Amino acid sequence: MANWVDLAEHDLVLLWRPKPGCPHARQMVLQTVTSGGCIPPDVVELGFLPEGAQYVRDSTVLLPDEFLHIFPRARMVDVPRDFFQHKPGSNIVHLSGRPAPELAVRVFSPHTAVDVGLMRWALTPLPRFIHEARTLIEDGASVVSFGGMERLTRKRGTSASLKSLMHALAVRAARDAGAQLPFQVMVDYPDYVYFGGARRTHAAYRANSLVARLAVAERLNRGACATVVSTHTGVPDLVLRIEQTDRHAELVVAQTSVGAVGIAGVATGFEITRGRLHLAWTSQAEQRGFDPLLASLFLSSLLSGGYEAVNVRWDRPVSGAERSTEAA
Numbered sequence: 001m002a003n004w005v006d007l008a009e010h011d012l013v014l015l016w017r018p019k020p021g022c023p024h025a026r027q028m029v030l031q032t033v034t035s036g037g038c039i040p041p042d043v044v045e046l047g048f049l050p051e052g053a054q055y056v057r058d059s060t061v062l063l064p065d066e067f068l069h070i071f072p073r074a075r076m077v078d079v080p081r082d083f084f085q086h087k088p089g090s091n092i093v094h095l096s097g098r099p100a101p102e103l104a105v106r107v108f109s110p111h112t113a114v115d116v117g118l119m120r121w122a123l124t125p126l127p128r129f130i131h132e133a134r135t136l137i138e139d140g141a142s143v144v145s146f147g148g149m150e151r152l153t154r155k156r157g158t159s160a161s162l163k164s165l166m167h168a169l170a171v172r173a174a175r176d177a178g179a180q181l182p183f184q185v186m187v188d189y190p191d192y193v194y195f196g197g198a199r200r201t202h203a204a205y206r207a208n209s210l211v212a213r214l215a216v217a218e219r220l221n222r223g224a225c226a227t228v229v230s231t232h233t234g235v236p237d238l239v240l241r242i243e244q245t246d247r248h249a250e251l252v253v254a255q256t257s258v259g260a261v262g263i264a265g266v267a268t269g270f271e272i273t274r275g276r277l278h279l280a281w282t283s284q285a286e287q288r289g290f291d292p293l294l295a296s297l298f299l300s301s302l303l304s305g306g307y308e309a310v311n312v313r314w315d316r317p318v319s320g321a322e323r324s325t326e327a328a
Contacts, residue, residue: 009073011037019058030055042070047147049119058120058148120147121167122174122181126188127215129167135159183249184217186275193276203295204277207253207270210302215309216240220251225315227256232306242272251277253302268295 005014011033019025030039031054039055046066048055067074121129124146133146141152144166151166171189174181186193187208194205211217216226220242228238236255243250254267265285270277282291282298 004077005067005071006075006077007067007071008033009075010071012039012071025058028057030057040070044120044123046070047120049123118149118151118170119174119179121149121170122179123185124167125184125218126164126167128218130160130163133163133166135162181275182221183272183275183277184221187212187217193274201296203268203279203292203299204270206296206299206303207251207268207277210253210299210307211240211251213303213309214240214307214312216312219314221249227313227315228307229311229313230306231308231311235305238302238305238307248273250280253299254283255302266294266298268298 007014007030013031013033015029015031016026017029019027028048030043030048032039043055047057049057129146133144136143136145138152141154142156142162143150143152144163151169153162153166155162155165157165168189171181171185171192175192190199190205190208190212194202194208199205211220214226214228220226220240223242223244225239225241228240230237239252239254239256241252243252249272251270251272252267253270267283269280269282271280272278279290279292279295281288282295283289284291284294
């Protein structure tokens with residue numbers, strides 16, 4: 001019976017090792033076979049996190065479908081039983097006639113101060129974490145479970161509030177360890193990336209608040225375009241998308257035209273850098289420029305324009321890794 005994944009066609013190999021500091025637990029290790037190999041960043045969706053040149057995941061529970069989504073040429077194989085026994089070199093196997101490399105030396109960096117499982121929590125956008133995590137009561141305490149890892153808290157509250165609390169702790173721990181978290185995570189933690197006494201009047205802060213309220217950052221980052229219908233009569237639809245270029249990603253915020261110039265003819269663009277937004281341009285009546293005051297007034301009107309997460313519509317259906325971000 002097949003019990004492991006052969007990734008040789010992708011110039012990769014999947015290994016395992018005892019979890020450092022916890023010898024009874026195991027971790028998956030994903031490495032390149034040759035110097036020209038490349039591990040796609042999408043493996044973070046499977047719970048893998050970078051550790052030097054390799055990627056590591058806490059759990060060794062194997063779900064073939066999740067690997068086939070990212071590695072379509074992967075094959076299920078039957079490896080020797082001693083592959084799963086902890087002996088020097090026993091977890092080095094030959095797949096498709098290609099030798100696996102030696103396990104890389106564990107790299108110690110500020111990031112290794114954070115548990116791999118906890119780092120996975122921090123890399124998961126808050127809306128999806130709230131939607132997919134589970135809570136239960138155990139011995140009078142609450143347990144939050146996500147991605148094969150559990151954390152206990154003595155705090156009391158609703159399921160959503162406890163999940164939010166534990167996610168915030170994971171994000172803080174990751175940042176304290178020096179991790180650079182992506183925009184789709186930091187959008188729900190603006191106090192980490194926007195500073196200054198007048199920040200709440202800045203266009204970037206208001207745009208961040210709008211994206212967070214609508215819970216659309218993750219799918220926008222995957223290339224989908226969101227249209228939001230206002231609950232207010234006569235207000236034009238809101239359109240958001242992230243445009244990817246070789247140099248940077250750019251969030252575009254605009255309203256559909258209602259046949260009139262004015263606020264409906266305004267659009268703004270924000271460059272996404274180091275988890276935060278930076279105003280890049282404004283446009284009014286198809287004339288592009290750079291007007292921070294116009295952008296701030298425009299975003300302020302959007303925040304009070306009746307746009308809510310329940311009215312978000314996408315240009316394509318949810319598929320594959322594009323999971324729902326609507327909070328449960």
